Amino acid sequence: MTIMTSPETITPRRSFLRDNPSVLWFMGLLGLFTLIVTLLSEGMGMGVISTNLVKILGMTLCLCLIAIAMDVVWGYCGILSLGHFAFFGLGGYAIGMWLMYARTEIVIRDSLGRGAIPPTEREVSEGVASQIFGVVGSSELPLIWSFAGSLPAQLALVVLVPGVLALVFGWLAFRSRVTGVYLSILTQAMTLALSLYLFQNDTGLRGNNGLSGLQNIPGALEVPQAVISVWFFWASALALGLGYLLFAWVVSGKFGSVIRAIRDNEARVRFLGYNVEGYKLFVFTLTAVVAGIAGALYYPQAGIINPAEIAPIASIYLAVWVAIGGRGRLYGAVIGAAFVSLLSSWLTGGGAPNVDLGLFRIVWTDWWLVLLGLGFVAVTLFFPKGIGGLFDYLVRKQP
Amino acid sequence: MTTLLEVSGVSVTFDGFRAINNLSIAIGEPELRAVIGPNGAGKTTFMDIVTGKTRPDEGKVLWGEKSIDLVRMSESQIAKAGIGRKFQKPTVFEDQSVRANLSMALKNKRGPFSVLAWKATEADNARIVALADEVGLTERLEHRAGDLSHGQKQWLEIGMLLAQDPRLLLVDEPAAGMTPAEREHTTDLLKRAAKTRAVVVIEHDMEFIRRLDCRVTVLHEGSVLAEGSLNHVTKNQQVIDVYLGR
Numbered sequence A: 001m002t003i004m005t006s007p008e009t010i011t012p013r014r015s016f017l018r019d020n021p022s023v024l025w026f027m028g029l030l031g032l033f034t035l036i037v038t039l040l041s042e043g044m045g046m047g048v049i050s051t052n053l054v055k056i057l058g059m060t061l062c063l064c065l066i067a068i069a070m071d072v073v074w075g076y077c078g079i080l081s082l083g084h085f086a087f088f089g090l091g092g093y094a095i096g097m098w099l100m101y102a103r104t105e106i107v108i109r110d111s112l113g114r115g116a117i118p119p120t121e122r123e124v125s126e127g128v129a130s131q132i133f134g135v136v137g138s139s140e141l142p143l144i145w146s147f148a149g150s151l152p153a154q155l156a157l158v159v160l161v162p163g164v165l166a167l168v169f170g171w172l173a174f175r176s177r178v179t180g181v182y183l184s185i186l187t188q189a190m191t192l193a194l195s196l197y198l199f200q201n202d203t204g205l206r207g208n209n210g211l212s213g214l215q216n217i218p219g220a221l222e223v224p225q226a227v228i229s230v231w232f233f234w235a236s237a238l239a240l241g242l243g244y245l246l247f248a249w250v251v252s253g254k255f256g257s258v259i260r261a262i263r264d265n266e267a268r269v270r271f272l273g274y275n276v277e278g279y280k281l282f283v284f285t286l287t288a289v290v291a292g293i294a295g296a297l298y299y300p301q302a303g304i305i306n307p308a309e310i311a312p313i314a315s316i317y318l319a320v321w322v323a324i325g326g327r328g329r330l331y332g333a334v335i336g337a338a339f340v341s342l343l344s345s346w347l348t349g350g351g352a353p354n355v356d357l358g359l360f361r362i363v364w365t366d367w368w369l370v371l372l373g374l375g376f377v378a379v380t381l382f383f384p385k386g387i388g389g390l391f392d393y394l395v396r397k398q399p
Numbered sequence B: 001m002t003t004l005l006e007v008s009g010v011s012v013t014f015d016g017f018r019a020i021n022n023l024s025i026a027i028g029e030p031e032l033r034a035v036i037g038p039n040g041a042g043k044t045t046f047m048d049i050v051t052g053k054t055r056p057d058e059g060k061v062l063w064g065e066k067s068i069d070l071v072r073m074s075e076s077q078i079a080k081a082g083i084g085r086k087f088q089k090p091t092v093f094e095d096q097s098v099r100a101n102l103s104m105a106l107k108n109k110r111g112p113f114s115v116l117a118w119k120a121t122e123a124d125n126a127r128i129v130a131l132a133d134e135v136g137l138t139e140r141l142e143h144r145a146g147d148l149s150h151g152q153k154q155w156l157e158i159g160m161l162l163a164q165d166p167r168l169l170l171v172d173e174p175a176a177g178m179t180p181a182e183r184e185h186t187t188d189l190l191k192r193a194a195k196t197r198a199v200v201v202i203e204h205d206m207e208f209i210r211r212l213d214c215r216v217t218v219l220h221e222g223s224v225l226a227e228g229s230l231n232h233v234t235k236n237q238q239v240i241d242v243y244l245g246r
Helices: A021-040 A051-076 A084-112 A121-136 A151-175 A180-199 A225-252 A254-271 A276-302 A312-325 A330-348 A364-382 A387-397 B043-050 B075-081 B098-105 B112-116 B122-134 B150-163 B180-193 B206-212 B230-235 B237-244
Strands: B002-014 B017-029 B031-036 B058-063 B083-086 B168-172 B198-202 B215-220 B223-228
Touching: A021 A225, A021 A330, A051 A084, A051 A225, A051 A254, A051 A276, A051 A312, A051 A330, A084 A121, A084 A151, A084 A180, A084 A276, A084 A312, A151 A180, A151 A276, A180 A312, A225 A254, A225 A276, A225 A330, A254 A276, A254 B075, A254 B098, A254 B112, A276 B112, A312 A330, A312 A364, A312 A387, A330 A364, A330 A387, B002 B043, B017 B031, B017 B043, B017 B198, B017 B223, B031 B043, B031 B206, B043 B168, B043 B198, B075 B083, B083 B150, B098 B122, B098 B150, B122 B150, B150 B168, B150 B180, B180 B198, B180 B206, B206 B230, B215 B230, B215 B237, B223 B230, B223 B237, B230 B237
Parallel strands: B031 B198, B031 B215, B083 B168, B168 B198
Antiparallel strands: B002 B017, B002 B058, B215 B223
């Protein structure tokens, strides 16, 4: 029985799935997990798992999705991007705009409709604008909200905004051959700049208030959250499954060979006739788009998005998850993201008992970051292959 | 034999140090050419200029029938135009199999989208096996390139060069660190390759050069000191003074 395959060889004339049994394993486990959560959920099953926990699990799946994107861009292609959470946040903002606009529109129409004369479109639009932007002292709908009433348009923006930003940023950075730590710093600067910009009240995205009430889905306002949480859990599981399949396919063939070669020695790849910058741009943009989709599924479950979400530290956590889980293997990224983010919400959510050491108490909400930092250092020093590396031992013991 | 590559009047300066000084070399097709010279003579810099790694301050590097100037092209464009290079230190992708290494070098479309859709055809696989055979790595096709011996890595890199099917091969110290038997095999490989294409070899080992049995260019302080058969250049008093005499 082999859990993992050797992705390093391109064996001729064999099917993708037979070559990558880890993909089948992953799909099976993900399907099983989805089934179990559904059967135990409050909304659809026995009610063992609370709605809140279903949401946390669904959000964790979204984090796993951005983690595999990060693994492809960093673990496979060698670009240590410390800005992928910006794309995640932009995806969230794009869908959040529709959620907030459409729900407010329903509320406004409802209240205006009670009057004797039916409201004009202008009145509705003004009502929505002052309702949403009253908090930042404005009553006009900013230009970027032009399509906020249209779900298809905002869904397109979920893909387009991160995609175009990544394309432009990547084109400028890779064309100038910015690599290594300089590129990481540049991506940090990008996410910091974006976050600071969004903190401004006049940027049209409600400044530090962010977008809220995203858990209420227009058109399904009567449906209880217990049920909606399961829907989103399913959507997140589906997105993670498809994303895993996509990336496993991308990294399995010759393309995977080339990007790993770029990671190991990009100059040599150039002399083989490959346009290294084009490949980096492709990988950077593709993973940014997937990060945007992950964000669009995450924030309706979180219920709120604000500029703090795309602070530089978030993207650094992402790199830590992937490093702890194991770079250069997709399931490693999933394990790292799930393990660290669930552990984090357990420890910081007050779920873990504090440890009394007599002289002082370890309060996990304060000490969690210390633990994470120590864990990261330990993994880097002693287990460079991360948790995923443990599977290598399993496979070697059972040939 | 027609001229394939013509380097004319090229100079390049690094921090005030003139690495290449008004260098002119012409390589024909097919031809086997050895480039020798003392350390710092500009041998590797010459290859850097031809492959686009270093841009010269002045001069022209003309390529092919249409006399395209390579100076203005990027590394990958030059490689696609038909110039392959083997580095001094064997640089293969150690994490990947010998097959994956050769497969990447195969003469196929290089764009991300075509590579994404690429599937090895019957012909590709046959070519990979033939190349592995040529460089004596048939048994090691599925092994990690990092597990190969030093000599085998050198051969793999030569195999990757041949897989690109270039018109000009630039080979930097192919025999470094090889056993005598491996050297002999390498000489055969290069001589065979030079029957249909241009091959330029940088080497220090005079015995190796002698076995190549080809025209020799001696570089010194960034320009050509002498050119001709090995016997001819080794009799040149200047060559003896700056290089052989040491």
